[in-house]
Amino acid sequence: MTATRISHIKAVCSDSKNNVFIHNYSANSYYSRGKELKLVKSKNQELGECNNETVDLNCVIVLKTLTFVVNPTDIEQISDQHKLKLPKLKQIQFNNPAAILGSEGLFEILYIPPKYYNMGFQIGDWCIPLENDNFGTWSTFTTVKDIKSLLKIKPVNVNNDYGTPIVSSNLDIYSCSILSVNSLAAYTLLNEIVKEWNDDLEQDYIVINLPNSQMGKLLLQMAKYKGIKSIAVLSDKEISSEEDITSILFKYGATYVISESKCKSKHFLETELPKTLGQHGRVRLALDAISGESTYHLANMLSENGKIVTYGASSPLPSQMPTDKLIFDNCQHIGFWMTREQKQNPSLKVNVLKKILPLFEKGILKMPTDNIQEIVWDYANRDDTIFLRELKKNIDA
Amino acid sequence: MTATRISHIKAVCSDSKNNVFIHNYSANSYYSRGKELKLVKSKNQELGECNNETVDLNCVIVLKTLTFVVNPTDIEQISDQHKLKLPKLKQIQFNNPAAILGSEGLFEILYIPPKYYNMGFQIGDWCIPLENDNFGTWSTFTTVKDIKSLLKIKPVNVNNDYGTPIVSSNLDIYSCSILSVNSLAAYTLLNEIVKEWNDDLEQDYIVINLPNSQMGKLLLQMAKYKGIKSIAVLSDKEISSEEDITSILFKYGATYVISESKCKSKHFLETELPKTLGQHGRVRLALDAISGESTYHLANMLSENGKIVTYGASSPLPSQMPTDKLIFDNCQHIGFWMTREQKQNPSLKVNVLKKILPLFEKGILKMPTDNIQEIVWDYANRDDTIFLRELKKNIDA
Numbered sequence: 179m180t181a182t183r184i185s186h187i188k189a190v191c192s193d194s195k196n197n198v199f200i201h202n203y204s205a206n207s208y209y210s211r212g213k214e215l216k217l218v219k220s221k222n223q224e225l226g227e228c229n230n231e232t233v234d235l236n237c238v239i240v241l242k243t244l245t246f247v248v249n250p251t252d253i254e255q256i257s258d259q260h261k262l263k264l265p266k267l268k269q270i271q272f273n274n275p276a277a278i279l280g281s282e283g284l285f286e287i288l289y290i291p292p293k294y295y296n297m298g299f300q301i302g303d304w305c306i307p308l309e310n311d312n313f314g315t316w317s318t319f320t321t322v323k324d325i326k327s328l329l330k331i332k333p334v335n336v337n338n339d340y341g342t343p344i345v346s347s348n349l350d351i352y353s354c355s356i357l358s359v360n361s362l363a364a365y366t367l368l369n370e371i372v373k374e375w376n377d378d379l380e381q382d383y384i385v386i387n388l389p390n391s392q393m394g395k396l397l398l399q400m401a402k403y404k405g406i407k408s409i410a411v412l413s414d415k416e417i418s419s420e421e422d423i424t425s426i427l428f429k430y431g432a433t434y435v436i437s438e439s440k441c442k443s444k445h446f447l448e449t450e451l452p453k454t455l456g457q458h459g460r461v462r463l464a465l466d467a468i469s470g471e472s473t474y475h476l477a478n479m480l481s482e483n484g485k486i487v488t489y490g491a492s493s494p495l496p497s498q499m500p501t502d503k504l505i506f507d508n509c510q511h512i513g514f515w516m517t518r519e520q521k522q523n524p525s526l527k528v529n530v531l532k533k534i535l536p537l538f539e540k541g542i543l544k545m546p547t548d549n550i551q552e553i554v555w556d557y558a559n560r561d562d563t564i565f566l567r568e569l570k571k572n573i574d575a
Numbered sequence: 576m577t578a579t580r581i582s583h584i585k586a587v588c589s590d591s592k593n594n595v596f597i598h599n600y601s602a603n604s605y606y607s608r609g610k611e612l613k614l615v616k617s618k619n620q621e622l623g624e625c626n627n628e629t630v631d632l633n634c635v636i637v638l639k640t641l642t643f644v645v646n647p648t649d650i651e652q653i654s655d656q657h658k659l660k661l662p663k664l665k666q667i668q669f670n671n672p673a674a675i676l677g678s679e680g681l682f683e684i685l686y687i688p689p690k691y692y693n694m695g696f697q698i699g700d701w702c703i704p705l706e707n708d709n710f711g712t713w714s715t716f717t718t719v720k721d722i723k724s725l726l727k728i729k730p731v732n733v734n735n736d737y738g739t740p741i742v743s744s745n746l747d748i749y750s751c752s753i754l755s756v757n758s759l760a761a762y763t764l765l766n767e768i769v770k771e772w773n774d775d776l777e778q779d780y781i782v783i784n785l786p787n788s789q790m791g792k793l794l795l796q797m798a799k800y801k802g803i804k805s806i807a808v809l810s811d812k813e814i815s816s817e818e819d820i821t822s823i824l825f826k827y828g829a830t831y832v833i834s835e836s837k838c839k840s841k842h843f844l845e846t847e848l849p850k851t852l853g854q855h856g857r858v859r860l861a862l863d864a865i866s867g868e869s870t871y872h873l874a875n876m877l878s879e880n881g882k883i884v885t886y887g888a889s890s891p892l893p894s895q896m897p898t899d900k901l902i903f904d905n906c907q908h909i910g911f912w913m914t915r916e917q918k919q920n921p922s923l924k925v926n927v928l929k930k931i932l933p934l935f936e937k938g939i940l941k942m943p944t945d946n947i948q949e950i951v952w953d954y955a956n957r958d959d960t961i962f963l964r965e966l967k968k969n970i971d972a
Contacts, residue, residue: 261903469898491898498895501866501888504910506658511908513901 188557189317192256193276239290239322245355246283246315248572264312283315284355294325304331306358318557349538353545363516364396365530371463381458385409385479388467390423395430395546402431409434411441441475470495482507489514585954586714588673589653636687636719642752643680643712645969661709680712681752691722701728703755715954746935750942760913761793762927778855782806782876785864787820792827792943799828806831808838838872867892879904886911
């Protein structure tokens with residue numbers, strides 16, 4: 179029997195004035211297996227919803243953050259530019275009410291009430307948050323009250339108490355930590371459109387821009403898994419290292435990789451593309467993560483009755499659409515927002531994750547971890563300002 | 576019993592080199608009631624499909640053009656920029672194969688085989704072409720073989736043999752001549768979208784640009800007829816004469832008329848518009864005839880789950896769409912092309928025209944004839960070059 183003492187629960191917060199800071203909960207919280215868990219408020223500072231000095235051990239799960247992810251969405255939320263506003267809690271007293279940041283990450287269960295043991299959960303398990311709203315993953319530790327807020331990823335082969343988790347060859351801690359946002363979105367986005375198509379998909383193509391992003395790599399794989407061919411359009415910025423990126427994209431299942439400047443050319447659109455597609459090939463779907471002019475070039479590749487879905491807007495410019503594609507070719511331009519999908523179908527997240535998790539575990543889908551930048555938050559020994567600076571660097575990139 | 580002798584059948588043609596010219600069929604064609612009709616080819620020149628020297632009087636209907644219309648589509652077709660290419664017929668010999676131009680107009684029946692009398696048709700009736708493809712209305716006379724190609728507009732009160740048609744107060748010859756294209760398109764376009772809405776439309780708004788066009792005025796009226804409120808967005812070019820235009824648009828049923836520069840302003844979008852709409856009002860549909868930046872400003876007025884339909888592109892620029900409307904507000908951008916609608920449903924034209932004709936006859940809908948420029952084609956006495964020049968001026972405008 180060992181005990182883990184949580185002396186400081188640190189969390190990255192954003193207040194209503196868009197300040198980002200590290201908040202130290204001076205919480206004399208500790209866990210001693212089978213004994214008691216206390217989350218004590220100190221200097222009017224509390225953690226989350228826990229208003230009681232003593233937390234009922236039958237209803238609280240204590241999680242240790244293994245990894246968390248910095249997403250563009252987080253940055254938009256910090257700067258208050260995202261449609262979905264973070265609830266700024268008054269309990270987190272700094273200068274202003276603040277929200278704990280982060281929606282995606284991987285946790286290890288530090289403590290779980292025994293009643294959940296026979297539901298397949300145990301101490302040491304890995305899990306990811308299932309809640310749709312901002313979970314606050316940018317923390318060293320966190321607590322949840324409902325087991326339904328968590329999806330168990332895999333039992334960890336722990337060979338020393340709370341020691342380093344053993345990473346499987348197909349699903350390491352980074353793969354797990356990014357499972358709940360991008361892979362969920364990629365599967366849902368593609369599935370939402372493709373489910374209307376007929377079963378014989380071998381003449382069907384999708385085109386995507388920003389293929390070198392997490393979403394891009396997941397979309398390419400998921401299209402291939404469904405038997406759909408793909409054309410990845412690389413932005414001109416990436417052309418200098420095009421060869422490397424191209425080989426990476428082929429690894430993730432791209433059928434063709436072309437540069438954006440190529441797909442702008444009349445010769446490509448009028449001669450090369452029809453030749454590539456063949457007599458019956460159709461570009462039925464374009465997935466647009468950039469907007470601006472890039473939407474225009476993607477849409478120009480669509481076949482009659484095609485659809486273009488803008489799911490991101492890395493460019494600040496409005497999407498451009500060729501009017502002849504809309505009017506004469508009956509193409510549609512729609513948007514996709516995972517948050518809306520989840521609101522409309524609250525069980526979507528758990529259903530999709532249960533569907534794709536085995537695919538990742540078996541290595542049929544590979545989590546793209548090529549570009550991951552690791553920041554170690556040595557919360558006990560390292561100056562918080564250094565961590566904040568590194569986080570900011572990551573956000574700015 | 577009188578006879579009309581057709582000494583010259585003149586038609587405006589466009590050849591495959593985009594030359595526009597007047598073609599004189601040296602056709603010694605004449606009609607003598609109850610006697611015979613001859614369309615004689617002369618110098619290898621024939622009219623339409625008539626390859627025989629003598630036409631069977633039981634199957635040919637001879638039409639005299641009362642009015643024809645110059646549409647933007649015609650101009651695009653002449654310059655070969657329209658998706659729908661005109662079939663260039665070899666029979667019409669000039670320098671190159673050529674097509675007789677014009678898709679919209681009003682005809683008077685000069686001769687009709689007696690078998691059609693008991694189908695409600697008679698000599699002197701007005702009719703409009705029902706064929707979906709280019710009918711070739713830019714001619715002095717024309718022939719059709721199938722009565723199904725024609726829709727009878729109204730019996731004309733003829734008080735002298737083949738004299739000037741008596742014009743009803745609600746439906747003059749100009750109204751009739753533009754019935755088959757724009758009013759058909761306006762009804763179909765609006766109906767296609769609105770049929771999915773619930774029955775209580777009084778909180779529903781449409782916004783349109785180019786409201787001062789034929790289509791604009793028809794859309795405003797048809798929205799009002801269906802009980803839907805409308806916001807007409809006037810382009811800044813029209814602002815100098817805004818007051819006049821505004822009163823015209825109110826006449827055609829606009830609920831609100833605003834300038835494009837106003838609807839660009841943050842204050843309008845964030846304060847005025849929500850106030851105008853009230854708590855439950857929704858802008859569910861935007862109808863875009865311009866594209867370019869105008870699409871952007873129309874789309875910004877849409878409520879959640881709104882739809883924007885681009886049906887014209889008077890600007891050569893791509894449509895611009897705000898990405899937040901697509902992603903977060905679930906707005907859709909689609910196109911509308913009447914030709915496609917008619918191809919998908921060949922009986923659409925006749926069904927819609929039969930539905931809206933009584934509305935125009937009763938004066939419930941008013942055909943917008945404010946802007947009509949009259950060109951008189953005095954085919955017998957006037958130099959063709961003058962007519963061509965006037966037509967060209969009209970096209971350029």
